[in-house]
Amino acid sequence: EMAAQYIRQAISKGQLKLGQRISENDLASSLGISKTPVREALAKLKMEGLVHVFPQKGTFVFTLTEKEVVDICELRYTLESTALAFAFDRNREQFFAAAKKTVDGMRSARKENDEDQYLELDSGFHILFFKYCGNQYFDDAYRLIAARVAAMRTHLSLVPGHTNKSFKEHIDMLQCISDNDVAKALKILDEHITRTKNSAANHFPKYNL
Numbered sequence: 001e002m003a004a005q006y007i008r009q010a011i012s013k014g015q016l017k018l019g020q021r022i023s024e025n026d027l028a029s030s031l032g033i034s035k036t037p038v039r040e041a042l043a044k045l046k047m048e049g050l051v052h053v054f055p056q057k058g059t060f061v062f063t064l065t066e067k068e069v070v071d072i073c074e075l076r077y078t079l080e081s082t083a084l085a086f087a088f089d090r091n092r093e094q095f096f097a098a099a100k101k102t103v104d105g106m107r108s109a110r111k112e113n114d115e116d117q118y119l120e121l122d123s124g125f126h127i128l129f130f131k132y133c134g135n136q137y138f139d140d141a142y143r144l145i146a147a148r149v150a151a152m153r154t155h156l157s158l159v160p161g162h163t164n165k166s167f168k169e170h171i172d173m174l175q176c177i178s179d180n181d182v183a184k185a186l187k188i189l190d191e192h193i194t195r196t197k198n199s200a201a202n203h204f205p206k207y208n209l
Contacts, residue, residue, distance in 0.1 A: 003031055003041035011050050011061055012123075012150035013116060019063040019205040022051060050147055057209050062148065064204055069152075073197035076149060079142050080126060080193070081186050086133035088182045095132040096177045099125060103174050106167060119157060123150045125170055156199050165195065 007027065010016045022042065028035045042059055045051045053059050064072065087095045102125045109118035127146070130139040156162050169192045176185035 001041075003027070003033065003037050004044045006031060007041055007045055008048075008050060008147050011045075012147050012154065013119070014151070014154040016061050017205075018061055018151065018155055019207050020061045022059045022061060024059075048144070048147065050151075052207075054207075054209060060207060060209075062151075063207060064152075064200070066204075069197060069200045069204065072145060072148065072152075073193050073200070075145060077190060077193045079138060079145075080129055081189055083129035083133040083135070083138045083142070084185060084189060085182055086135060086138075087129050087131075088177070088180070088185070090134040091132040092177065092180065095128060096174075098128050098132070099174050099177055102128065103170055106170065110163075110167065115157065118163070119150070119154055122153060122166065122170070152196070152200055156196060156203065159199055159203055162199060166192065 007016070007022075016022065024035045024038050024042070027038045031038070042051055042053075046053055046059075050062050051059050052062055102121050106118055106121045106125070109115075109121060123146070126149075127142075130142050133139075169188055172188050173185050173192075176182070176188065
């Protein structure tokens with residue numbers, strides 16, 4: 001589990017790039033453990049969709065085809081939009097306080113040019129939808145794709161202008177929570193994820209087997 005968490009975070013933070021070949025020997029050396037738990041961790045991450053195994057080729061960090069990008073973004077919007085609406089309805093004051101704290105942190109991270117912290121808070125903003133939606137099953141469902149979404153976010157942060165637009169959308173969603181305007185918040189979320197979908201389809205790497 002320690003090895004799985006280490007690799008999961010390395011993928012989410014972009015330390016292991018999308019489509020990159022993974023060396024069991026290098027991971028074992030970095031973690032100071034044998035290859036057996038590394039191999040077991042990779043098997044777990046394969047089930048989570050974070051790595052792909054190609055016979056005779058090796059194990060690679062996941063990447064997505066254009067169709068897969070569309071599919072995961074459609075699922076993401078379905079889950080996030082419903083969770084966001086529930087959070088508005090059930091826990092709006094707490095939701096707003098947590099969202100404001102997160103956006104303030106994102107603003108500070110941008111001023112300090114701390115990209116890693118900014119991206120972690122960006123992921124955290126969306127996780128708040130599920131924390132305050134009042135339905136554990138939504139949270140459980142989102143966890144199945146959360147690491148892949150975080151890795152997509154990290155990869156797309158390299159696209160010029162992407163982070164500026166994304167941050168503006170987070171500020172606008174925060175204002176909607178303050179104004180209790182769920183319809184506008186959902187519209188912004190739709191635009192936010194649609195833009196991610198369009199950017200990802202054009203910028204995801206192909207496997208170099």
